[in-house]
Amino acid sequence: MPIQRLLIANRGEIAVRVARTAREMGIATVAVYSDADADAPHVRACDTAVRIGPAPPAESYLAIDRLIDAARAAGADAVHPGYGFLAENAAFARAVVDAGFVWVGPAPEVIAVMGDKVGARLRMRAAGVPVVPGVETDDAADIAALGFPVLVKAAGGGGGKGMRRVDSLDALAEAIVEARSEAGTAFGDERVYAEKLVERPRHVEVQVLGDIFGTIAHLGERECSIQRRHQKLVEEAPSPALDAPTRARLCAAAVEAARAVAYTGAGTVEFLLDSDGRFYFLEMNTRIQVEHPITELVTGVDLVREQLRIAMGEPLGYTSVEARGHAIECRIVAEDPARGFLPSPGRIARWRAPVGPGVRVDAGVEEGSEVGLYYDPLLAKVIVHGPDRAAASARMARALAELVVLGIDTTAELLRDVVSSEMFAAGDTTTDFLDRFGWVPPDVDAAAYAAAWQAAPVPPVATSAGGRVAEATPWATLGRWR
Amino acid sequence: MGHAREVAVRVQVGIQVYDTASGGPSVASRRADGSVAVRHGETVRTAFVAGDQVWIDGRVRRVRPIAGGVDPAALPTKVTPPMPATVVKVLVGVGESVTVGQKLVTVAAMKMETALRSPRAGVVKAVNVVPGQQVRPGEELVVVEAA
Structure with missing residues (x-):
C-alpha cells in the first residue's frame, strides 16, 4: 500500500531528517508543532504543518489524541514517530493503526513485548540469545545469590531511571525500595529486576531490518560507549573492539532476537560487551535510533527509506550489507561539559555547520533558534565517514573545529578533544570513558581571543525597565560599525 | 571609529x-x-x-x-544568571559600592553553586531578588550603575 502523505510525529533534527527522505521518495510530509516550535526548522522542512498544542510535551508531542486528530485533519495516510516521545509507546502505535493509518514501525504487540524489559529478557533467553546473568524478581535473597555487585533495574523502561548499583547485601533492601519508587514515577510501573553488574562494559548494538515477509537483515554494529548520564555522546561503526568471529556471532544473535518477535521495520538490538569479548542482550529499541546515520554512511543504505518501504509492504531484498570504511557521530547537545553537563538553554546567536568531504550534519536548529527547557537538548549531529578509523577521527576533529555555535554552551569542543585523544585512538572506549578522560577546557591563544573581542561591535547595554534585552549579535549593532 | x-x-x-x-x-x-x-x-x-x-x-x-582601562559606559549594568537557577545568597544591598568582579549573588542549579559577579565598579542601584527565588537568564537580579 503506497504512502502518499506522511505525518511526522516528532520535532527537531529527526523530523527534518525523515522529511528529507520522504521528499526524495515523492511522499508529501506533514509536520506537527507546539507553540514553542511554530517557526522551527522541522516545520519548514515539511510541506504542511499542524499545530498540536502548547509547549509542554504532555500537551503536544506526547498527546496521542491530538496527533491522531492532526493526521486526520492533514489527510495523512501514515505516521512516522521518529525517536523519543511516543516512538516506543505501544498505545500510540495501536491508536495510529486503529485510526486507519499506516504505522511506520513494528507491530504494537512487538513494541509492547520489547518495552517490558523483563518480558524481553525471558523472550530472548528462550530464543537462545545470551542475556546478562540475572533474576526476574525483586526478591532480595534471589538477587543476593547472583553475587555482588548487581544492578537493580526497572522492568518498565530504560534510560538509567529506576536503576541502582548495589555493592553489598546491606544496601540491597534500600536500593530495591528506591528503584521501585523511581520506576513507578518514571514509567508508572514499579516492577524491578536485577542483573549481575558487568564491570567497565562497552555498549555495542546491531541495526536490524525486518520486512513483512519474514526476512530479517542486519546492517552491522555500532559502538556507543562514550556516554554521560547513560546517554550517548559519541558513536562509531564498526566497533573497534570486535574481531570478525565475535562480530559474526553478535550480528547473528541480533537477527535471532528480531526473528523471535517477527520484527518488522528498523530496530536496534543493544548488547553489553565485556572485556573478555562476551556479549549480553540488553534491550531492543523498536524505532529509528539517534545514531542511525553512521550505519547509513558505512552501508550506503538510507534507513528511513527502508522503514518507509517496509511500511508500504515492499520486500527488503537482502539479508546483510557489507560495510565500507569507518563512520563516527558526535552529538552536539546544549549542555556545558565544563560544568558537569549543566543544561544550557538560550538563543543560538551564531550557527555555522561544518561542510567538506565526508561530513554530514543533521540539525534541528539554526541561527536564531531558541533552545528551551521543554525538549531534549540535542541540537544536531555531526557525522563523518572516512576510509578507516584514524581518518574518520581526524575528519571529525576537523569538522568540529569548523562548527560555530555561540549563544549557548555545547558539547562540541569536548567531543573534538575526545576524538583527537590517544584514549580514543587506542579504542579505549568503555562506558566510563568521560570520567577517565576528565576534560577541562585547554588554554588558548588569549591574544587572538582578546583581539577578536575588542574588534567586535560593542553589544548594546540593556537599560529599559521591563523591555526586551537587546541581543548582542554583530547584526544587532551593524549600524555602529562606521 | x-x-x-x-x-x-x-x-x-x-x-x-x-x-x-x-x-x-x-x-x-x-x-x-x-x-x-x-x-x-x-x-x-x-x-x-x-x-x-x-x-x-x-x-x-x-x-x-576584569580591570580598568575600559570605557565605563560600555560595561553592562545588570547581573543575570547563566542558567535557570535558585538564588542562594544575596551578598549586597542597595546603595552599596562594589568593585568589578565582586560577588553579588550566588545561585544554584542542579546542586551546583555559581557566584554572579559585578561586571563593573559602581553602586548597587537595585536588588530584585531574595534567597530561594527561582530566576531565569535575562532576569535582572542586581543592577550596578556607575558611581
Whole structure:
C-alpha cells in the first residue's frame, strides 16, 4: 500500500531528517508543532504543518489524541514517530493503526513485548540469545545469590531511571525500595529486576531490518560507549573492539532476537560487551535510533527509506550489507561539559555547520533558534565517514573545529578533544570513558581571543525597565560599525 | 571609529588572564559576514563573537574585562544568571559600592553553586531578588550603575 502523505510525529533534527527522505521518495510530509516550535526548522522542512498544542510535551508531542486528530485533519495516510516521545509507546502505535493509518514501525504487540524489559529478557533467553546473568524478581535473597555487585533495574523502561548499583547485601533492601519508587514515577510501573553488574562494559548494538515477509537483515554494529548520564555522546561503526568471529556471532544473535518477535521495520538490538569479548542482550529499541546515520554512511543504505518501504509492504531484498570504511557521530547537545553537563538553554546567536568531504550534519536548529527547557537538548549531529578509523577521527576533529555555535554552551569542543585523544585512538572506549578522560577546557591563544573581542561591535547595554534585552549579535549593532 | 573597546584592557579569556596592552601581536578586522579576521604574523584565523563569547577554531571562550582601562559606559549594568537557577545568597544591598568582579549573588542549579559577579565598579542601584527565588537568564537580579 503506497504512502502518499506522511505525518511526522516528532520535532527537531529527526523530523527534518525523515522529511528529507520522504521528499526524495515523492511522499508529501506533514509536520506537527507546539507553540514553542511554530517557526522551527522541522516545520519548514515539511510541506504542511499542524499545530498540536502548547509547549509542554504532555500537551503536544506526547498527546496521542491530538496527533491522531492532526493526521486526520492533514489527510495523512501514515505516521512516522521518529525517536523519543511516543516512538516506543505501544498505545500510540495501536491508536495510529486503529485510526486507519499506516504505522511506520513494528507491530504494537512487538513494541509492547520489547518495552517490558523483563518480558524481553525471558523472550530472548528462550530464543537462545545470551542475556546478562540475572533474576526476574525483586526478591532480595534471589538477587543476593547472583553475587555482588548487581544492578537493580526497572522492568518498565530504560534510560538509567529506576536503576541502582548495589555493592553489598546491606544496601540491597534500600536500593530495591528506591528503584521501585523511581520506576513507578518514571514509567508508572514499579516492577524491578536485577542483573549481575558487568564491570567497565562497552555498549555495542546491531541495526536490524525486518520486512513483512519474514526476512530479517542486519546492517552491522555500532559502538556507543562514550556516554554521560547513560546517554550517548559519541558513536562509531564498526566497533573497534570486535574481531570478525565475535562480530559474526553478535550480528547473528541480533537477527535471532528480531526473528523471535517477527520484527518488522528498523530496530536496534543493544548488547553489553565485556572485556573478555562476551556479549549480553540488553534491550531492543523498536524505532529509528539517534545514531542511525553512521550505519547509513558505512552501508550506503538510507534507513528511513527502508522503514518507509517496509511500511508500504515492499520486500527488503537482502539479508546483510557489507560495510565500507569507518563512520563516527558526535552529538552536539546544549549542555556545558565544563560544568558537569549543566543544561544550557538560550538563543543560538551564531550557527555555522561544518561542510567538506565526508561530513554530514543533521540539525534541528539554526541561527536564531531558541533552545528551551521543554525538549531534549540535542541540537544536531555531526557525522563523518572516512576510509578507516584514524581518518574518520581526524575528519571529525576537523569538522568540529569548523562548527560555530555561540549563544549557548555545547558539547562540541569536548567531543573534538575526545576524538583527537590517544584514549580514543587506542579504542579505549568503555562506558566510563568521560570520567577517565576528565576534560577541562585547554588554554588558548588569549591574544587572538582578546583581539577578536575588542574588534567586535560593542553589544548594546540593556537599560529599559521591563523591555526586551537587546541581543548582542554583530547584526544587532551593524549600524555602529562606521 | 572611536571604538570603546579599542583601548588597553585586562581581560579574562576562559580562565586565563590577558593584558591587551602587553604587546599581543594579533590584529583583528571585521568582515562583512559579522565575523572577525585575526591576523597573527602570517596566520589569519576567523573568529566569531557573540556577547562575551568568542569562537576561534572550534574553541569558545568568554572574554570579560576584569580591570580598568575600559570605557565605563560600555560595561553592562545588570547581573543575570547563566542558567535557570535558585538564588542562594544575596551578598549586597542597595546603595552599596562594589568593585568589578565582586560577588553579588550566588545561585544554584542542579546542586551546583555559581557566584554572579559585578561586571563593573559602581553602586548597587537595585536588588530584585531574595534567597530561594527561582530566576531565569535575562532576569535582572542586581543592577550596578556607575558611581
